[in-house]
Amino acid sequence: MSLTMAEKQAEQIRQISGSDPYKCMKCGKCSASCPSFNEMDIKPHQFVSYVVNDNIEALAESKSLWKCLGCFACVERCPRDVQPGRVVDAARQLVERQRGGDHLHAEDIPALLDDDVPQQLLVSAFRRYRR
Amino acid sequence: MQRIGVFVCHCGTNIAATVDVKKVVELVRFEPGVVHAEDYPYMCSEVGQQKIAEAIKEKQLTGVVVCSCSPRMHEATFRNCAEKAGLNPYMVEVANIREHCSWIHKDMEEATKKAVILARAAIAKVNLNTPLQAGESPVVKRALVIGGGIAGIQTAIDIAEAGYKVDIVEKTPSIGGRMSQLDKTFPTLDCSSCILTPKMVEVSTHPNITIHTYSEVDKVSGFVGNFTVDIKKKARSVDLDKCTGCGVCQQKCPMKKVPNEFNRELNTRSAIYTPFAQAVPNVPVIDREHCLMFKTGKCGVCSKVCQAGAVDYEQQDEIITEKYGAIVVATGFDIIKLDKYDEYAYSQSPDVITSLELERIMNAAGPTNGHLERMSDHKPPKNMVFIQCVGSRCADHRGKSYCSKICCMYTAKHAMLIRDKYPDVNVTVFYIDVRTPGKNFDEFYRRAVEQYHVNYIKGQVGKVAPQPDGSLLVQGVDLIDNKQIVMNADMVVLAAAIEPNPDIRKIATMLTASIDTNNFLTEAHAKLRPVESPTAGIFLSGVTQGPKDIPETVSQAGAAAVKVIGLLAKDKLKTNPCTAKCDVMMCNGCSTCANVCPYGAITYEDQEVRGPGVREVRRVAQVNVALCQGCGACTGACPSGAMDLQGFSNRQLISEVDAICR
Numbered sequence: 001m002s003l004t005m006a007e008k009q010a011e012q013i014r015q016i017s018g019s020d021p022y023k024c025m026k027c028g029k030c031s032a033s034c035p036s037f038n039e040m041d042i043k044p045h046q047f048v049s050y051v052v053n054d055n056i057e058a059l060a061e062s063k064s065l066w067k068c069l070g071c072f073a074c075v076e077r078c079p080r081d082v083q084p085g086r087v088v089d090a091a092r093q094l095v096e097r098q099r100g101g102d103h104l105h106a107e108d109i110p111a112l113l114d115d116d117v118p119q120q121l122l123v124s125a126f127r128r129y130r131r
Numbered sequence: 132m133q134r135i136g137v138f139v140c141h142c143g144t145n146i147a148a149t150v151d152v153k154k155v156v157e158l159v160r161f162e163p164g165v166v167h168a169e170d171y172p173y174m175c176s177e178v179g180q181q182k183i184a185e186a187i188k189e190k191q192l193t194g195v196v197v198c199s200c201s202p203r204m205h206e207a208t209f210r211n212c213a214e215k216a217g218l219n220p221y222m223v224e225v226a227n228i229r230e231h232c233s234w235i236h237k238d239m240e241e242a243t244k245k246a247v248i249l250a251r252a253a254i255a256k257v258n259l260n261t262p263l264q265a266g267e268s269p270v271v272k273r274a275l276v277i278g279g280g281i282a283g284i285q286t287a288i289d290i291a292e293a294g295y296k297v298d299i300v301e302k303t304p305s306i307g308g309r310m311s312q313l314d315k316t317f318p319t320l321d322c323s324s325c326i327l328t329p330k331m332v333e334v335s336t337h338p339n340i341t342i343h344t345y346s347e348v349d350k351v352s353g354f355v356g357n358f359t360v361d362i363k364k365k366a367r368s369v370d371l372d373k374c375t376g377c378g379v380c381q382q383k384c385p386m387k388k389v390p391n392e393f394n395r396e397l398n399t400r401s402a403i404y405t406p407f408a409q410a411v412p413n414v415p416v417i418d419r420e421h422c423l424m425f426k427t428g429k430c431g432v433c434s435k436v437c438q439a440g441a442v443d444y445e446q447q448d449e450i451i452t453e454k455y456g457a458i459v460v461a462t463g464f465d466i467i468k469l470d471k472y473d474e475y476a477y478s479q480s481p482d483v484i485t486s487l488e489l490e491r492i493m494n495a496a497g498p499t500n501g502h503l504e505r506m507s508d509h510k511p512p513k514n515m516v517f518i519q520c521v522g523s524r525c526a527d528h529r530g531k532s533y534c535s536k537i538c539c540m541y542t543a544k545h546a547m548l549i550r551d552k553y554p555d556v557n558v559t560v561f562y563i564d565v566r567t568p569g570k571n572f573d574e575f576y577r578r579a580v581e582q583y584h585v586n587y588i589k590g591q592v593g594k595v596a597p598q599p600d601g602s603l604l605v606q607g608v609d610l611i612d613n614k615q616i617v618m619n620a621d622m623v624v625l626a627a628a629i630e631p632n633p634d635i636r637k638i639a640t641m642l643t644a645s646i647d648t649n650n651f652l653t654e655a656h657a658k659l660r661p662v663e664s665p666t667a668g669i670f671l672s673g674v675t676q677g678p679k680d681i682p683e684t685v686s687q688a689g690a691a692a693v694k695v696i697g698l699l700a701k702d703k704l705k706t707n708p709c710t711a712k713c714d715v716m717m718c719n720g721c722s723t724c725a726n727v728c729p730y731g732a733i734t735y736e737d738q739e740v741r742g743p744g745v746r747e748v749r750r751v752a753q754v755n756v757a758l759c760q761g762c763g764a765c766t767g768a769c770p771s772g773a774m775d776l777q778g779f780s781n782r783q784l785i786s787e788v789d790a791i792c793r
Contacts (some may be wrong), residue, residue: 023526031606033593037615045610077474077593079525087447117620 009056009094017090021051023080030074030084040064044074044084051087059091060098070093070124089124133258134160136167136192137250138183140174140199142229147172149233151243155198158247162254166190167181175205175239182215183209194222194257200229219262221708221778226253245674248791255790263708269758270356270455272699272757275300275346277638280308281327281681282673282688283461284334289692291339295550295699298341298453300333300348300362301660302634305410306331312393312487314494314501316681317544319576324409331411344415349450349632351641352731354760355668356704358455366446368417369403373441376413380433380442381405382595389421391498395488397506398498401440408496417442427758457695458642460652461672461688466627467522469672471529475518475625480597481506481625486538487546503553507601512621515549516605517542517560518592522628524563531628531649535679538626539566543579545624550583559586559618561607569680588616595623629678643729644669662691670694709778710759711753711766716742717773720750724765724774732758 001009014020030044031037042050042062050059052116068088075085139160141147152170160168167190171179174197186192195218197209202225210220228246235240274290276283279301287297299306310316311331313323334340343362350361369380384401391400393407402422405415423430424444434442466487469477477483482505484492495501504511519538522530539562546558565587567573579585592607603620631650639646644664645653652671655663662671672691673684698704711724715738725733732755739748752765752774765774766781773782 009264025563026610027520027591028589028608029591029593029611031593031610031615032591032606034615037608041614042609045608079520079527079530081526122142 004054006054006056006083010051010054012094013051013056013059013090014088016093017083017086019081019083019086019090021048021082021087022054024048024082026079027079029079030078030082033073033077034068035071035073036067036069039067044068044088047087047091048082056091056094060095064088065092065095065100092124132258133164133194134166134190134192135162135164135184135194135196135254135257136186136190137162137169137196137198138174138179138186139163139168139170139228139246139250139252140179140197141170141172142174142200142233143172146199146229146246149236149239149242150228150246151239152246152708154243155228155246155250159196159250159254160285161248162251164194164258165254167192174199174771175208180208181210183212183338187213187216187218190783192218194218194224194260196226196250196253196257198226198228198246198253201225201227201231220303221263222257222260224253224257224260226250236731251790251793252787255786256478256783259780260778261645263778264485264763265708266756267704268354268356268706270699270701271358271454272296273298273453273455274362274457274459274695274699275358275453275455276459276672278308278461278463278632278673278675279303279306279334279342279344280461280463280673281310282463282684283308283333283459283677284330285685285688286459286461286670286672286692287334287340288330288337289689290695290699291337293692293696293699294339295696295761296339296341298343298362298455300346301342301344302347303406304345304367304404305406306334306342307407307411308346310681311407311409311492312395312490314490314497315548317540318569318571319592320544320548328409331409334521335411341452344412348638348641348706353454354730354758356456356701358458358668360453360458361434361456362451362453364449364451365548366419366448367414368419368422368443368446369415370439370441370443370446371412371414372574373407373439374414374437375439376405376440377438378405378415379436379438383413385430385432386421389418394491394498395485397488397491414441417444426502428651457670457698459670459672459691460635460638460642460644460675461691462632462638462675463623464629464631464674464678465633467531467630469521469625469627470523472521472625474594475521475592475623476595476597476603477625480595480603480623482512482597482601482603482621483595483625485625485627486626489624493545493548503556504547505601510621511553512556513593513623514557514618514620515556515559515624516592516595516603516607516618516620517546517626518595519560519562519626520628521625523626525628531630533628533678535565535626535629536566537629537680539564540569540572540575540680542624542626543567543576543585546585547575547579547583550579550585553583557586559588561588561590561592563589563591569682571616590616595620629674631675635675642666642669643712651675662694668698680762702787707759707761708756709761709776710756711754711761711763711774711776713754714773714775715740715749715751716750717771718749719771719773720752721770723768723770724752727764727768728759729762729764730758730760732756 042064072085075083214220226249273296349363353359386402390396419425491497518581523535590608590610596604670691672688
């Protein structure tokens with residue numbers, strides 16, 4: 001069985017984020033926690049169902065992708081370990097890769113790291129603010 | 132040489148769809164000892180059993196192998212069938228080709244191959260089987276109930292009413308449990324203590340019931356029908372017989388700053404205390420950890436004011452030993468600690484409370500005498516927010532994976548009671564799902580919405596932030612509107628997940644009863660034996676088995692009582708003849724087996740040993756078959772190979788392994 005483009009992308013999101021969107025019980029705690037909720041067109045809890053429904057195209061075009069602050073409040077509080085913040089971040093990464101836009105060289109990164117800041121937060125920020 | 136019959140069951144398509152049963156029959160026909168082999172769609176049916184019985188008689192079978200489901204399902208069926216046909220039941224072995232084979236494999240060729248191998252192993256074993264005779268053991272006609280909440284109380288009453296003696300062991304100073312802390316009960320809103328206290332009185336006055344409060348189970352030995360239990364009666368420091376329950380000691384006690392557990396530590400109590408007014412027994416205990424007399428040696432006020440001379444500072448912990456035929460575990464639950472849920476500010480604001488704390492606040496005997504008020508400034512709230520599923524249905528490291536089951540209903544109850552008594556208070560409930568299966572349950576929840584206009588919002592709260600003005604800022608989401616909500620609340624109530632009483636791990640270990648990953652006790656069968664532990668003679672009552680409300684707990688408590696009565700009604704129990712046996716010729720008297728035996732079934736004695744070229748007195752192991760439960764620990768531990776388990780001898784097991792590896 002060959003996967004469609006949309007299915008492949010959804011699978012990529014799952015792999016990059018390490019998150020299982022099927023675990024979501026649709027409680028909405030991610031959207032309840034999100035400081036950027038009002039800026040987003042696709043809300044954090046909807047992100048998860050977009051991945052379940054292989055609708056990555058819409059995610060990639062959404063405003064939300066660049067409105068997420070990467071604060072990871074949703075990751076911290078998600079009771080189902082779905083961690084929508086990681087899903088958003090994975091979608092961002094997917095878009096960046098498609099554009100061929102790796103603007104940081106891997107060897108430059110260690111010098112930029114601060115031990116007190118979670119690495120994923122940094123990587124997430126690099127992706128967002130390089131625009 | 133045995134004459135063995137092999138019977139292969141199709142189990143409808145359960146086995147036959149994955150295992151080629153005809154092929155199994157053809158292949159096992161040539162195994163050593165096999166003189167008969169056949170298959171049938173349902174071996175356990177009357178016709179199937181008839182086929183086994185006929186073959187035993189016609190072919191003079193000395194052993195039977197049934198290839199079917201797990202022996203846990205039908206070993207007894209086939210052994211009874213063989214016994215009726217004149218064969219010793221212990222000459223029957225079951226090869227599990229369903230759970231261990233057809234259900235877990237997809238490939239027919241592979242599954243068939245495995246089924247044949249499993250059949251071969253059973254045949255190899257039967258070739259070495261010997262007839263065994265079951266013995267008998269007497270039943271002590273007395274039951275022990277661990278836990279004096281509504282589950283334990285109901286079980287005890289039902290057993291006592293059938294005419295058997297029951298002891299209740301309760302850890303706290305009074306029976307009553309969680310239910311005594313509740314204000315009203317759903318779905319009928321009767322006052323909890325009004326319906327509970329008559330039962331507490333019934334228990335305390337029943338001639339067949341003995342209550343040990345402020346006591347704990349310390350040690351358990353023995354087996355079904357014959358348990359020996361050490362009960363530790365903690366020193367109460369007050370004489371149960373002399374005390375009149377007048378309460379003067381509690382009024383005069385100068386140490387009044389002890390956190391009151393019964394009121395969920397929302398207020399304080401004295402060091403000498405009864406947990407609540409309707410306590411049974413109505414006799415206080417001295418909390419030695421906080422009592423000035425015990426801490427500094429200077430006080431003695433309670434002793435001075437006691438007219439009855441009941442206070443006894445010298446009292447010691449006491450251990451009593453009792454014998455029981457059956458043990459019921461009814462240890463109940465507590466709510467989880469909320470320190471990991473800091474987003475709800477439970478540890479930051481006294482106005483963020485748990486539902487159980489709200490029960491105490493709403494109760495006339497509670498810390499606010501039943502007035503709904505904030506614990507910070509004792510002002511009445513205007514806006515209240517309830518948050519559901521705090522720690523329930525969690526897949527993360529913070530909470531529990533299960534639904535706590537009672538929260539939807541008690542939150543509807545709280546919301547309704549508040550709206551009824553204080554119509555000015557706005558009540559908002561954030562929910563994920565409203566789960567109300569139960570008689571008149573959904574109607575009850577709908578009443579909260581339709582009649583009392585409780586604002587139910589489908590969504591969750593992300594954060595509760597205490598504000599400088601003392602209010603609470605609640606940020607949540609309304610998933611139906613797809614809008615984030617930011618609102619002010621005066622009180623926030625958290626429906627915290629329930630978890631089994633933490634003592635259960637210790638108790639389960641003493642009883643050798645199994646518990647699941649959530650610390651709930653495991654049933655013998657999830658559907659068909661829900662009130663029995665897999666350990667014979669141990670029964671389950673109430674939340675110790677899984678989350679449940681009061682009606683369900685009472686039903687289960689009754690069911691557990693029936694199982695206990697069924698056991699105590701027997702004068703004797705058939706014992707398992709698969710017990711350990713010592714070959715005195717090989718025993719070197721090292722005591723290893725006696726040290727590992729969990730049942731104290733092995734003793735040593737000097738015995739004359741006779742054999743080829745040997746005639747001397749040696750110290751050798753003796754197995755008391757009435758105590759031996761056939762666990763096999765001694766056979767594994769014995770360094771000289773003298774210990775063997777009848778029915779599971781080393782030779783039999785090795786022959787099975789050989790047959791599998793052939």
